[in-house]
Amino acid sequence: MQVGSRRAVLNPVSGDGGHADAVERLLSARGFAVARTEGPGDALELGRAAGEAGATEVAVAGGDGTVNEVVRGLARADHLEAVTLSVIPVGTANLLAGTIGVDDRQQAIEVADTGDVRSIDVGFADEEPFLVSCIAGLPAEASLAASSDLKSRFGTLAFLVTGAQEAIEFDGLDITIEAVGEDGPVSWSGSATCLLVGNARKFVERGGQAAMEDGLLDVAIVERMPTGNLVAEAIGHRLLAADTEGVTHVRATALSVDGHGDPVTFSRDGEVAEHERLDIRVRKRTLDLRVGPDYDPDPR
């Protein structure tokens, strides 16, 4: 271990806060130089600075939003492929950490220090990286609508609550999708309730962790449906079956999404932005990530 090439980015207000001093102490004891964020965008700059300084290891103590910022910063410094990343889950939902078998803070510190390193795929939406998922449509609108107060009180449940509320007003995405599927090209055109593109997470079959080292994105396109439909409920519970009517499922290396001139709201690991057209692709085994003992390299 090279002390000095280990850096940590700590968001002191992720989740319910209160973790900062303890986590900083534990990371410092393992040779990480810890920097705290002071507001939105700081984690991106700290990630970029770590990349530009040539850090070999970067630990992120935060939620998915903080991880996303750090990964974007590392990408901007062109350092994604040269770093080993680890995650200390102190956020609200911690989807990435939960997906790679990192469950609690104490264990996460051990994993950040000496955990197994796997080289995982990284998704890119235009040039912006994502690790967990890039979604459009109802869930993205819902995450926009979930107030931070609601989110801090109910966590991911806020998604379900606001998702149900949004369903009343959401009138579908008019989109065309061209995907480079594992078995050939796939085209889809029509009105969709949502588009779910998973890298670390899959949305069909049993849900849960997707294969993160196969160079494929797990794409589910859900046709627009009347509100109150059971499928809408299933999306909320991430329980889509592979053969659910109205759901197109494809594993793809790339896809383009065209909103025919209308802006489409996308959520990249929780970071929300509008695009009239978006190109999504995956770069196989691009980022070294420390994973927990339950991480499954091939969950299919």
Ligand SMILES: Nc1ncnc2c1ncn2[C@@H]1O[C@H](COP(=O)(O)OP(=O)(O)OP(=O)(O)O)[C@@H](O)[C@H]1O
């Ligand atoms: N010192 C700070 N004060 C206020 N906000 C901050 C500070 N540092 C970072 N932020 C912002 O805090 C927000 C929430 O961060 P994060 O995603 O880590 O936590 P979370 O929302 O609790 O967890 P999750 O995304 O896993 O649900 C981010 O948008 C980030 O920009």
